[in-house]
Amino acid sequence: MANISFKTISLSNSTTTSAARLGELAFSTIPKIIETPAAMLYVRTGVVPDVTYDFIPDNVTRLLEIPLGSLVESMNNLENTESYANFARLSNPIYCPFHDTLVPLRAGGNGNLFSSVWTKSGRKELNIDRFKKLIQLVKPTMYETMFDGDTPFDQTTDKRFTKDRERSRKFLENSLEEQKNSTNIIIPLVGGYDKRHRELYLNEILRLIPKYEKNIFGVSFEGIHSYGPLTENLNIDTLKPLIEETRKKLNDYKNLLFTMPLLWRPDNVIRAVDLGFDLFSGAYVPYISDRFIILSFRYNDKMSSNITGPDYNINSKEYMNGKQSLLSNCECYCCKNYTQAYVYHLIQTKELLGRTLITIHNLYHYHAFFQAIRESIKANTWNEYRTMILEQYPIQEQK
Template sequence: MGARREPPIKCPPANTPNSVAIYTSVGFRQLEATQYVDAVQKLNPDIVIGLADLVLGHTPGNKRRGKMVDRTHAFTTHATGLLYGNTVPENTRSKSAYFAPVLPLENAQQSIYMDDLETELRPFISGLALYESASLSAISEPLGDLPRLLYSAPATPHDILRDVSLGADLLTIPFMGVCSDAGIALDFTFPSPNTPTTITQPHDLAFDLWSPSHTIDTSALSNSCECYTCRNHHRAYIHHLLTAKEMLAWTLLQIHNHHVMDTFFAAIRESISRGTFEADTQTFQRTYVSELPKPTGQGPRLRGYQLPASGPNQPRRNARAYGKLDDAVEKFAESQSSLATPDTGAEGLEEHGFGMKEVS
C-alpha cells in the first residue's frame, strides 16, 4: 500500500509538513499523515510504503532538500509510533510490514534520518523503499539485511537485471502495462531460449500485434508459454480484437505479459540460487536486443484518473473523436445552390405577379 501510483503524477499543490499532494479520481488532494495511518490500520495491507516528501519533475534545490529530509523523517517517526510504538497495546499493533522511504539524495544530506533508521526506528521497519538505483549501493550495513523495494521505473528487462545485480529485491514494472496498452506482447526467457549457442542475430524482446503480419497467424503468442491467453487464443484473434478496439484484447495481453514477467523473476531467483546470475545476465544481454519495440497502434482510450495532469502547449493524449463536418457542409451548400431560391424581397415578387403584399 502506497500513497502514490507508479510512476507518480506530478501534482501542482505542494507537499506540506503534515501532508503530501496526491492525484485521485476526483482531482488533486492533500493526504494527511494521520489519514494515511488510519487507512493502514483499517486496510491492514501486507506492506506499507512510508510517506515521503518527494519533488517530482525537477531537481530540488539545497533548501528544498533539507525540507524533504525533515518531513520524511517526521512522517516515518509519526507513522511507526502510531502503528508499532511502545504505547500501542500488543493486540492492536499493526501486522503490516513498514518499508521506510530512502530519499533520492546523497547519504550525507539525510545522515540524521538514516542514523535514526539504524537505531531508534530499526525495530519498527521491515524494509526500505528507494527511488533511484544509485541508492542501492548506499545502504549501510545495519540496514543491509532489510528487503529493498525499488521505484526506478525500469524501461526494459535489461534494466531489471541491472537493478537486481545492485541489490534490489522488489521492483515495480510500469513498462509491462505500457506494452499491453500498446498492443505489444513480451517474448523473452531468462537466461535465453532453447536455441543453439551461436547467436547471429539478437532476438526481439517483444512483438507488435498491430502488425498486419498477424492477420492470419493462428500460432500462439509464444509456443513455450503456458498462460491462459496462449493456451486458448492465437495472434490473429488478438490482432482482430485490437483492430476492433475491443477491451478483451488488452486484457488478454496483460494476462500474457504478467505470466512472462512471473516466469522471468522465477528464473532470476533460480539463477541466484545456483550462483550463475552474473553469467546468465551476460547470456541474456547477448541473446536479446537492448530496447523494446516502439508502439505503432493506439491503446485503450484514456479517461479521467488514467490521465496525468497536463501542462500548457502539450499535444492531446486522445485523438479527437469528432471533428468539424467540413465535407458535409460543402455537400449541403451544393444541394442548396441547386434549388430555385428568390433573389428579391416581397415587393419584387409582387411586381412579377407572384403574390400580393398585405398592408395592415
C-alpha cells in the first residue's frame, strides 16, 4: 500500500469557537498534495457516475471514494490482478469507506461474525476473512474497517448498543493485527446517538491508538444515520455535542483525520467544517445530478447574487427556451458551451448527455466551493464566509 501522511497546518482565528482547520494529505505514489477540507470524487464500479475521466473538471480533488460494497461483486475478477487501481486503470489515491453513502442501510444485516454492505442489487454479507481478503485485493490507499453501526435513532436498546461496540471493536482489532492490512486505517466510531456508549467506545479506541498509532489514520463518525437520501437533511447541529466531546478526547492526536459519510449539502459542509471535519464524501454530486438539480449558490463574493436560490431543477418547463448557461459566469465546460434550453431538451429526450453535462457543472461548482472554504480559512475570513453560505440556505428545523 502507498504511504500516506496527514498533518493539520493551521487553525482559523482563535477569536471564534470554530474548530475549522486546514490539512495536507501527502502520498508516496503521487507528487501532488491534497489540501483539506476537501470533497472526494465518488466512484462506483470503476467510473464516476455519468461522466468519463476526460471530462472531469480540473478543479476536482483527485481522491477517489470507492465504497467497498460496490467491489464485492468484482472479487473474482480481482484475484488475477495486482490491485483494483490496476484493474480499473485508476491512478489516483483511493479511500474505501465500508458503506456506500448513496445506498440506505436496512436493519438486521449484522451478526457476531459478519457485517453486511448494501448494494443496488441487495445485501452482501462480509465476514472478517472475506473483508480482509477484499482489502488485500483492492489495495486502497486508505480504508475504513468493518463495523456494526446498526443503531437507529430512538429504536436501539442498551443490549444492541453493547453488541454494536463489541462487534465493531473485534472487527477493528482483527484488521489492525493483520500487519499487511493494517496501514492507513480509518476507524469507524460507533455508539449511535448514545452519549455513554459513544464514550465507552472511544475509551476503547484510545487504548488502542498508542499501540497502532502508525496505522490509524483517522476516524469516521458512524452509527448516526442509515445512509441514503435521508442524510441530505440531517441536522448537523444535533450532532454538535457528541462531535465536540470526541474532539476533546482526541485532542492529543491533532493529525487524525475527521470524516463522516453523508450526502453533504453545502450548508451542512459549512457546519461540519466548523466542527473540524477534514474529508467529505462526494456522493452529493451524483445524488443531485441524478435528480437534475443544478448547484447555483454563491461560493465566492465575486459571483453575482443569484435569483434562483442555492440550487434549482433544470427539468422544468420554464427553462425550455433558456438562452443562458446553467449558471451565468460559471467557467465549467458545460456552462461555457451549452444553454439551459439544450440541457432541458436532452433531459426530455432521455439523452444521457444531459446528466453528463449536469454532473460536469455540479462537480466544478462543488469542488470550487471547497477550494473557497480552504482559501477563506487561510485568509482568516472564515466567519464572513460561513455566514455568506448559510444565509443562502433556509434555516433548518430542529429535529
